[in-house]
Amino acid sequence: MPERLVLRMRRSLADAIPEPLWPAGIRLVPFEPDRHAQKVHALLVKAYAQGGGYVEPFAIWWPSLRDDSEYDPTLCFLAANEQDELVGVAQCWTSAFVKDLAVDPAMRRQGLGAALLSHVFRAFAERGVPSVDLKVDADNPSGALRLYRSLGFETVETYRLG
Template sequence: MIDRRAWRLRKLLDGDQPAPRWPASVSIRTLNSPDAKAVHALLIRAYEGDEDIFPSAEDWWARFSGDPEFDGNLCFLALDADGKLAGVALCWTSAFLKDLAVRQDMRRQGLGEALLRHVFAAFRARGATHVDLKVELDNDAGLRLYLRCGMVRVPWEG
């Protein structure tokens, strides 16, 4: 079924890609199971108004980590100077960016773009030719970010 309220966007990973530029004092690492509650909480805040799509943290983690496309090495956490979760980029092994979320007080500092470019670099290093994602049409900030980073709309079927 085609979702008419969302676009499928794609970034081709050909040619030179800009490296991520991380905000000051931000570090990056991959996801571990103890991170599940913090990631879940950030996603609920980021998708405010859509909380009903997220089950409890335990149920979310079981479904997410149990998915055949899950690989914790493709889930990236950005941590602030205090080691607290500032943003996440959760990806499937099919070179699909499932979720990108940045904590409210960390927005407009380039963290979302840095995470996105980190995702592009990770999949390029794995030999992927492109990265896809789904974006809701009412997500103006997300659309601006993705288009600014060179993503283009592609048909849902391919």
């Protein structure tokens, strides 16, 4: 595995939090594990197919997520289209960490990632958390770094993996 440069980024929740602006026809749906876990996994696989992330096979991914001490199903935010297909997900840990943010490649650059993150910011601000963190590969090909910086994330740590 080649060495990767990873950035840990943080967004203060003391700053103004924008209202989520959902693309036309997109709405939030509550995460129901029995109904959505496999669909979330499929979306992660699809979104990460061109790089920018990795997801274990479902039989490994789901138990490790579900059984993690930081897992809370209310912190899995799903965006669906008018056909009820999942097109975006923000899976967060209770420590105010965005574990996964994935947008269907066909929906990228339409504001869905920004809307999901704005919703995440509001959810954690309601919990009284001072900031939200995430990690991203410095060479992420999906435009994620540009999105994160545009929403006020700043790099707080850089390290190499691999």
